[in-house]
Amino acid sequence: LTAAAALPPADADAAQRATDEATRRLREASAAEDAARTRCAELDGLTRQAVTGARELAPLREAYERVARLANLAAGTSSENEHRMRLESYVLAARLEQVAKAATARLSRMSAGRFTLVHSDARAGGRARSGLGLHVIDAWTGAERDTATLSGGETFSASLALALGLADVVTDEAGGTRLETLFIDEGFGSLDEQTLDEILDVLDSLRERDRCVGIVSHVADLRQRVPVQLEVVKSRHGSTLHHRSVPVHG
Known part of the structure; x- marks a missing residue:
C-alpha cells in the first residue's frame, strides 16, 4: 500500500485515449481481415474461371496454330515452305x-x-x-x-x-x-x-x-x-x- 500510495495519480484521460486508439486499430484490422477474406474468395473464383478458360482455350489454340501454319505456308513465310513460294x-x-x-x-x-x-x-x-x-x-x-x-x-x-x-x-x-x-x-x-x-x-x-x-x-x-x-x-x-x-x- 505504501508503494502504491507513492505512485502518481492515474491519468484517466490518457487511459481512455489509449483505449480509443486500440479500439480504432482493432476495427481497422478487422476491416482489413474482412477485405482480405473477400479478396481471397474473389481470387478463388477467378482461379476457377482461369482453369475453366484454359481448358476451353486449348482446342481453340490448336485450331489457331493449325490455321496459322497453313496461312504461313500459303504466304511463303513458313520455314516449312522450302521455296518461299506463295x-x-x-x-x-x-x-x-x-x-x-x-x-x-x-x-x-x-x-x-x-x-x-x-x-x-x-x-x-x-x-x-x-x-x-x-x-x-x-x-x-x-x-x-x-x-x-x-x-x-x-x-x-x-x-x-x-x-x-x-x-x-x-x-x-x-x-x-x-x-x-x-x-x-x-x-x-x-x-x-x-x-x-x-x-x-x-x-x-x-x-x-x-x-x-x-x-x-x-x-x-x-x-x-x-x-x-x-x-x-x-x-x-x-x-x-x-x-x-x-x-x-x-
Missing part, C-alpha cells in the same frame, strides 16, 4: 509452264533453235520469293541459266516470245477467243540483222493469220518490212502524222 505463285507456276512451252515455239524460231524457255521454282536468294522464275536452256552450251544473263537483243526476243506465248495460252483458255492485236514498242534497235529478220518472220506469220501487229520503232530497216505505216514527222510547228503503204521486201 500459294498464288504455286497456282500460277502451272500456267507459267504452259506459257513457257508456247513461248519456246516462238523463241526457238527467233533464235535459230538456240534457246528454250523453262519454268524454274528454284529457291531465290536472300529474302526474295520463289516460284515464278524463268530460265533458258542454251543449245550452244547445253547449260541452263537465268534469263537475266541474256543480252539486250536476246532479252527482247524472249520477252516477245513470252507475250506471244501468253496470247496463245489465253486464246486456248478463253474457248478460242483470239487476241487480234499486238503492239510492240521499241526494242528492235538492239537486234542484229539476222535476229531482226527472224523476229519479223515470226511477226509476219501472225499477220498472215489475220492478226494485227503494230510496231513502234525508230529502226529505219523496218520501213522495208512493214506494209502499212503511220509516220510521225516532227517540225518546228509540231508533229504531223502521215499514213502510207509501201511494197514489202521479204
Whole structure:
C-alpha cells in the first residue's frame, strides 16, 4: 500500500485515449481481415474461371496454330515452305509452264533453235520469293541459266516470245477467243540483222493469220518490212502524222 500510495495519480484521460486508439486499430484490422477474406474468395473464383478458360482455350489454340501454319505456308513465310513460294505463285507456276512451252515455239524460231524457255521454282536468294522464275536452256552450251544473263537483243526476243506465248495460252483458255492485236514498242534497235529478220518472220506469220501487229520503232530497216505505216514527222510547228503503204521486201 505504501508503494502504491507513492505512485502518481492515474491519468484517466490518457487511459481512455489509449483505449480509443486500440479500439480504432482493432476495427481497422478487422476491416482489413474482412477485405482480405473477400479478396481471397474473389481470387478463388477467378482461379476457377482461369482453369475453366484454359481448358476451353486449348482446342481453340490448336485450331489457331493449325490455321496459322497453313496461312504461313500459303504466304511463303513458313520455314516449312522450302521455296518461299506463295500459294498464288504455286497456282500460277502451272500456267507459267504452259506459257513457257508456247513461248519456246516462238523463241526457238527467233533464235535459230538456240534457246528454250523453262519454268524454274528454284529457291531465290536472300529474302526474295520463289516460284515464278524463268530460265533458258542454251543449245550452244547445253547449260541452263537465268534469263537475266541474256543480252539486250536476246532479252527482247524472249520477252516477245513470252507475250506471244501468253496470247496463245489465253486464246486456248478463253474457248478460242483470239487476241487480234499486238503492239510492240521499241526494242528492235538492239537486234542484229539476222535476229531482226527472224523476229519479223515470226511477226509476219501472225499477220498472215489475220492478226494485227503494230510496231513502234525508230529502226529505219523496218520501213522495208512493214506494209502499212503511220509516220510521225516532227517540225518546228509540231508533229504531223502521215499514213502510207509501201511494197514489202521479204
